[in-house]
Amino acid sequence: MAPLILLHIPDGFLSLPVALACWLGAVAIEAIAARRAAAMAVDRRVPLMGVMAAFIFAAQMINFPVAGGTSGHLIGGALVAIALGPWAAMIVMASVIGTQALLFQDGGILALGANILNMGVVPVLIGHGLYRPFAGASRPTRLAAVGVVAWLSVVAAATLTALQLWLSGTVALGLAMPAMAGIHALIGLGEAAISVAALSFIGATRPDLTAVPAKSGWGWTVGGAIAAIAIVALAPFASANPDGLERVAADLGFLGRATNSPFSLLPNYAIPGIADASVSVILAGLVGVAIVVALTAILARTMRRGTRGAEPSV
Numbered sequence: 001m002a003p004l005i006l007l008h009i010p011d012g013f014l015s016l017p018v019a020l021a022c023w024l025g026a027v028a029i030e031a032i033a034a035r036r037a038a039a040m041a042v043d044r045r046v047p048l049m050g051v052m053a054a055f056i057f058a059a060q061m062i063n064f065p066v067a068g069g070t071s072g073h074l075i076g077g078a079l080v081a082i083a084l085g086p087w088a089a090m091i092v093m094a095s096v097i098g099t100q101a102l103l104f105q106d107g108g109i110l111a112l113g114a115n116i117l118n119m120g121v122v123p124v125l126i127g128h129g130l131y132r133p134f135a136g137a138s139r140p141t142r143l144a145a146v147g148v149v150a151w152l153s154v155v156a157a158a159t160l161t162a163l164q165l166w167l168s169g170t171v172a173l174g175l176a177m178p179a180m181a182g183i184h185a186l187i188g189l190g191e192a193a194i195s196v197a198a199l200s201f202i203g204a205t206r207p208d209l210t211a212v213p214a215k216s217g218w219g220w221t222v223g224g225a226i227a228a229i230a231i232v233a234l235a236p237f238a239s240a241n242p243d244g245l246e247r248v249a250a251d252l253g254f255l256g257r258a259t260n261s262p263f264s265l266l267p268n269y270a271i272p273g274i275a276d277a278s279v280s281v282i283l284a285g286l287v288g289v290a291i292v293v294a295l296t297a298i299l300a301r302t303m304r305r306g307t308r309g310a311e312p313s314v
Contacts, residue, residue, distance in 0.1 A: 008100065008107025008115045009161065009245065012259040015168035016110070022164065023113030029121050030094050037087035037300070046300045050293040052080050053092045055198075057099070057292045061269060061285055063243055064190050070247045072187030077123025078131070078153040079195040082146060083202060086128040088300075093120030095296045099288060105260070105267045118160050123153035139203065143196050150195035151188035158184035161245065171252050179252060183244040 014022070056076040063071035076096075080089040097120050100106035107115045127149050134145035158180040166173035249255040266272075266284050274280040 008097070008119070009111040009164075010258040011108030011110045012257040013108075013168065013170055013249070013254070014111050014114055014164055015170075018164055018168045019110045019114060021113075022111075022117055026094075026113040026116040026121065030090060030116070033087045033090035033094075034299070037085075037091055046297050049084060049088055049092050049296050049300055052076075052083060052089075053095055053292040053296040054289045056080060056092065057096045057288050058285060059194065060096070060100070061281075061288075066183075066186045066190065070183055070186075071243050072184070072190050073243060074191055074194050075119050075123050075154055075157060076195075077119060077121075077157075078127025078146070078150045078191075079198055081124040081127035082131050082149075082195075082199060086124050089124045089128070090120060091299055092296055093124060095299060096120075096292050099292050099295060103265050103288065103291065104269050104284070106269070108259070114161075114164055118157045118164075122156050122160055126153045126156055142203070143200055146199045147192040147196045151185075151192040154184050154188035154191045155181055158187075158244065165254075170254050170257065175252050176248070179248045180244065183247060187244050 056074070056079075059074040059076060061073075063073045065071050077089065077093055080092050083089075084092065094116050097107065097115050098112065101109060101112045101115065130149040130152065131142075131145050134142050137145070159177065162173065162176040162180040165171050165176050170176075246255065249258070266287065269284045269288075270277070270280045271283045271287075274283065
């Protein structure tokens with residue numbers, strides 16, 4: 001069976017040296033993020049981290065159509081960075097992307113480091129770094145800044161992907177760069193619109209979260225969980241058009257290099273044995289939401305305990 005490319009780089013697109021270098025980079029950055037997040041009393045934000053992980057996972061299941069028979073999906077790194085700060089956001093994004101690869105074959109195992117860098121680190125850094133000067137501005141200015149940094153984060157992630165494909169010898173840089181950047185410039189418009197809408201809602205209900213992350217109440221957590229479940233229910237209606245990377249791979253002739261993941265727990269966001277495709281996708285999405293929420297909470301609380309244990313006694 002040919003591999004299904006949904007959202008992320010599959011195995012086979014990147015050379016072993018490039019994939020391993022990305023793994024090392026991702027592990028190093030996530031280790032720093034874990035220490036910095038733990039030092040910032042991240043346990044107070046565990047409920048909100050879980051909500052954001054659930055929302056990003058659910059939203060990434062839904063591809064929206066863009067021009068030329070291509071589809072796109074939310075990355076969410078900039079959105080999460082603005083809501084949580086960069087370090088907690090990197091933990092959330094790594095939890096989502098790792099679950100997608102290990103449980104749903106969405107992205108390769110060898111390519112997981114690259115996918116974390118491309119979608120869980122670079123967009124976070126851009127989102128936090130470029131939005132920060134506007135955090136104290138008027139609401140219209142803040143929302144405009146959200147849209148711009150969200151768009152930039154998608155184009156930057158696409159550009160980094162093109163560089164990785166070129167360094168791997170998969171495709172010429174002169175072909176990959178304009179193709180990836182061009183398609184994702186359009187996809188980034190969807191990212192910007194979703195991010196602005198989400199931050200507009202958060203800003204109206206919890207304005208403190210768009211400036212300095214604060215403790216979130218359980219009412220907010222329950223509301224976020226309901227929103228994530230509602231989004232999962234829309235997954236069967238996602239666009240069937242190929243996503244940006246898949247379209248570029250097909251157009252430039254390297255789509256056939258993709259290989260199947262050795263894991264097949266819930267491949268392609270489906271529950272084996274359930275005949276109704278819509279029900280199967282929804283149930284798989286709910287399983288994924290539960291796992292990313294639990295994983296994010298476990299990581300956050302484990303980091304906090306580790307930091308407390310390392311603090312010197314006085």
